[in-house]
Amino acid sequence: MSAGPMLEVQNVARHFDVSKPVLQRLIAREGRRTLRAVDGISFDIPTGTTLSLVGESGCGKSTVARLVVGLYGPSFGKVLFDGQDLAKARADSAQRSRMQMIFQDPYASLNPRWRVVDIVAEPIRAFRLLKGKKAILARVGELLTQVGLSPLDGQKYPHEFSGGQRQRISIARALSSNPEFLVCDEPTSALDVSVQAQILNLMKELQQRLGLTYLFISHNLAVVRQVSDRIGVMYLGKLVELAPAESLFERPRHPYTRALMEAIPDLEMTGRQRIPVGGEVPSPISPPPGCTFHPRCPLANDRCRVEVPVMKAALDGMVACHAVEEERD
């Protein structure tokens, strides 16, 4: 393990061409249309820590997850995995086996026709990590035990398990290539709350035991608070705030971060009158000029409507907001 960050993301963007077919475009005299799912974001994740990305649907957080494991290539910008360009790292199977991903829906991410033992063993076979049926079987049993299942469960099919158990199988599969870096895209949002607690506890235990580095994607701030060292808040393809978990919750700086926290119904605050943020997330195809949050922002002024804010250091984190910079907040 090296001393530098496990992952560095440098000004990465991913644009999707969502234009109509050429002929239709010519007839309607329309130009090309680009969806800027991720529009220039930078962060790094030190080895052994967890960075979480939060935001509402369509903010680009899942696209980032796919970018950092190489399921998408960046439109521009650079992703460095352990100091090496991701494209190069992906070409080398020894490097590739060091990163794995856990998906949101444990009903869709496991092949229903495969036995659990084959699902978990697939990365071992693909990377040729072990030779011989016996060794592989023993390793699968070990992995299943590690995630709180029984080695005998290996002979069953995914439909015989509940949602939480399936997510445990996904985690066992992700761990089977001995990865150091795990990308978790909403790993608990399809689960009931009591089962969510089981999975979050398991992920924390595994991180401590195996020294894993996590990129954790979620829309649930309370979940994020429980697992993260640092948190990035995304809005319309951009990071608007990046800060250590505790300071983000103690002193949220960006108006959007504050709005998100204000929006969460909280058990402790029974009967509290909340002031929800107005409006909705605009379309990423035609985002508003200037700061993309300005139509919903209570602090917006003329500068916010024209000038795009950039990430600047604020306390122990970073914020992209003119109001914070000018201390109008």
Add this chain to the structure above:
Amino acid sequence: MSLLQVKNLRVEFPTRRGTLVALDDVSFEIAPGEVLGVVGESGAGKSMTGAAIIGLLEPPGRIASGEILLEGRRIDNLPYEKMRRIRGREIGTIFQDPLTTLNPLYTIGRQLVETITTHLPVGPGEAREKAIGWLELVGIPAARERIDSYPHEFSGGMRQRVVIALALCAEPKLIVADEPTTALDVSIQAQVIAMLKTLAREKGTAMMLVTHDMGVIAETADRVAVMYAGRISEIGPVRQLVRHARHPYSQGLMGSIPPLDRRVERLQQIDGAMPRLSAIPRGCAFNPRCPRVFDRCLVERPELMDAGTTRASCWLYAEGAPA
């Protein structure tokens, strides 16, 4: 008198391998203007309870025994056509996914006007004015211009507002809302909850709010029913239930919600998973997962009993329970 009474409701699904009991002996009441939250994990029977009340159980599911009374009148055994009149006029419904509730081929105005003229003694012109009024009330900007738009022209949050207007426009006395905010983003969810709450209070509409999100319940409901494996495991005032749950399942459920205001090293978890309908354990259905299980739980099924501030179906609150 209570507006809605559900008495010993039992819903069964006959299958080839035997009869599954989806709801077993469910009883509760909702007073006029009251919001009853119904929570529980997937498969606990919360949506099933809502569906039984509005008479829309999916076949082969059927009400095997028990009664549902609306203002003292039985509605569980009405013929389809009569029940259809009650649905909409007296009981409004809001479902999770606004896209499946709205007809994509008709403008939202046409759908609202149709509902209003079906249930209220008004002409089309007046109905249209009423419809615009409702759209304004649920917070659709420029309602007068947008009333002739189709559902696909609205965003998810706006569509759910239209669905709420549709549920409210015949001025029903009771609304059955099944996960009304689950498909929405948090910031939109907060807007919709705030609006539902205000409307229900202003119009004196009672509501049965089915959700798995305890935060939503804590903010909106007056009383809460916690369901587990087709039965009510605890019912009581929202404050007592959230802060001092009595049933070990409710306690686990509350404890496993990650807190927003602090970081905990290890979240409280309930081990195991809810049993399948085909394999509900003998005695208390929660006994295999219960940290405080004792011998009586394994053999005898508990009914709802007084547990101090709430009513819980748990032997811990019966006489002779271990301390």
